[in-house]
Amino acid sequence: MNYTPTPIPQVLGAATGVGAATVLPETGSPLINSLAIAVAVGLVVWAVMYFILRKKAQ
Amino acid sequence: MRATKPRRRKLALVIPGHNEEQVIRNTIASALRAGQNKRDIFVVSDASTDRTAAIASEKLGTDHVLEVPRSGKAGAVRTALEHFDIIKRYTWVHIADADSVFSKTYFRILKKELDPKKYVAASGYVQSLPGGLISLFRVYEYTWANTIVRRIQAKLGIITVIPGPTSVFRTDVIEKLDFATGSLTEDFDITIQLHRYNLGKIQFIPAAKTYTQDPRTYSDFITQIRRWYRGFFQGVRRYGLGTSFSKVDAYMGVVILQTVVYGLELAVLLPLYLGVTQHYNALSVFFLSEIIIYFAITLGSAIKANRLDIMVAFPIFYILRLVNLFIFFQAFVEVILFRGYKEHSTGWSTAGRRYEITAGSIK
Numbered sequence: 001m002n003y004t005p006t007p008i009p010q011v012l013g014a015a016t017g018v019g020a021a022t023v024l025p026e027t028g029s030p031l032i033n034s035l036a037i038a039v040a041v042g043l044v045v046w047a048v049m050y051f052i053l054r055k056k057a058q
Numbered sequence: 059m060r061a062t063k064p065r066r067r068k069l070a071l072v073i074p075g076h077n078e079e080q081v082i083r084n085t086i087a088s089a090l091r092a093g094q095n096k097r098d099i100f101v102v103s104d105a106s107t108d109r110t111a112a113i114a115s116e117k118l119g120t121d122h123v124l125e126v127p128r129s130g131k132a133g134a135v136r137t138a139l140e141h142f143d144i145i146k147r148y149t150w151v152h153i154a155d156a157d158s159v160f161s162k163t164y165f166r167i168l169k170k171e172l173d174p175k176k177y178v179a180a181s182g183y184v185q186s187l188p189g190g191l192i193s194l195f196r197v198y199e200y201t202w203a204n205t206i207v208r209r210i211q212a213k214l215g216i217i218t219v220i221p222g223p224t225s226v227f228r229t230d231v232i233e234k235l236d237f238a239t240g241s242l243t244e245d246f247d248i249t250i251q252l253h254r255y256n257l258g259k260i261q262f263i264p265a266a267k268t269y270t271q272d273p274r275t276y277s278d279f280i281t282q283i284r285r286w287y288r289g290f291f292q293g294v295r296r297y298g299l300g301t302s303f304s305k306v307d308a309y310m311g312v313v314i315l316q317t318v319v320y321g322l323e324l325a326v327l328l329p330l331y332l333g334v335t336q337h338y339n340a341l342s343v344f345f346l347s348e349i350i351i352y353f354a355i356t357l358g359s360a361i362k363a364n365r366l367d368i369m370v371a372f373p374i375f376y377i378l379r380l381v382n383l384f385i386f387f388q389a390f391v392e393v394i395l396f397r398g399y400k401e402h403s404t405g406w407s408t409a410g411r412r413y414e415i416t417a418g419s420i421k
Contacts, residue, residue: 030339032339032342032343032346033338033339033342035342035346036339036341036342036343036345036346037342039345039346039349040345043349043372043373043376044373046372046373047373047374047377050370050371050373050374054191
């Protein structure tokens with residue numbers, strides 16, 4: 001009903017990401033990458049679990 | 059002695075529909091419960107081949123139901139306004155989708171709040187009815203849009219769309235509006251006409267809540283947002299949005315720009331940055347920041363809507379949001395760059411996608 005992709009959240013995220021990315025790479029630590037991978041894997045597992053449980057409930 | 063002019067009633071409800079037998083009974087019952095008088099409800103059935111008109115007649119009486127040959131939503135509404143003499147008899151007319159479910163106080167609030175001295179149109183708060191995965195996503199989207207975006211738009215006088223399920227017009231402006239522009243998103247088109255022709259202000263009444271059905275399948279979702287974004291860019295093209303000096307142009311310019319910037323960041327700047335600097339942890343920072351902010355906003359929306367259950371599908375929202383973005387750009391290319399979708403459409407985008415609403419659908 002908005003007729004545009006939900007404004008603001010994506011720009012907030014992107015701006016913060018770009019801002020942080022321009023500062024952090026100099027001091028970039030493997031911790032950041034590990035954390036990002038853990039979050040990405042976690043989201044994938046979460047999504048798969050959601051679909052499995054949803055199917056079971058139907 | 060001068061004859062006294064009959065007093066106008068405040069608010070008419072017109073429900074246009076095409077093959078709505080699954081939902082029309084519930085919609086009428088919901089309107090009655092929400093404080094709309096039976097004699098102020100009118101149904102127009104556009105070439106329905108099912109029991110839409112019969113069910114509406116059972117509930118309202120045959121003199122409140124009109125059957126018209128295939129005209130599309132805009133055409134059906136126009137015919138109903140003339141047939142029932144709505145413009146002369148009422149100060150306001152509410153045009154609702156046939157799948158609407160109104161909150162218990164919806165019409166009472168509207169009748170109390172509508173101010174014809176200050177406004178020419180109004181909209182309430184739209185929320186998604188429980189359905190499938192897409193409905194969960196839409197709870198987040200609608201809550202964010204109504205609670206934050208529309209409030210800001212209302213304050214600035216730049217509401218860019220009076221949504222189909224909750225659109226109210228002062229009857230004297232109806233004649234100045236072109237309902238048959240052939241837009242794929244007539245509610246957006248009409249709202250932009252209000253701004254372009256300087257017809258007056260739009261009132262936002264968030265306490266008046268209405269619920270709508272959202273697609274149940276992924277393919278219906280894609281079809282719907284394709285229509286939305288193509289309709290959006292039809293409006294941008296037709297009214298030259300973003301090219302004049304006005305508040306609504308400035309706002310639309312910002313909305314389009316922020317989406318383009320985000321798309322460019324994802325598709326061009328980030329890969330380029332990673333390629334040139336080899337600072338791959340920039341990708342991690344970008345991703346984590348996005349996820350944290352998006353999670354916080356989704357959680358805030360879930361709390362505000364009292365629908366914490368939507369959080370179970372959060373990772374899917376993240377993907378649906380990117381799908382949204384992709385289709386937005388696809389529509390931009392189709393409509394703005396290749397000048398497509400100029401033809402008129404008189405179809406019903408809801409055909410085949412309604413589902414029956416059970417008692418207790420609304421929390």
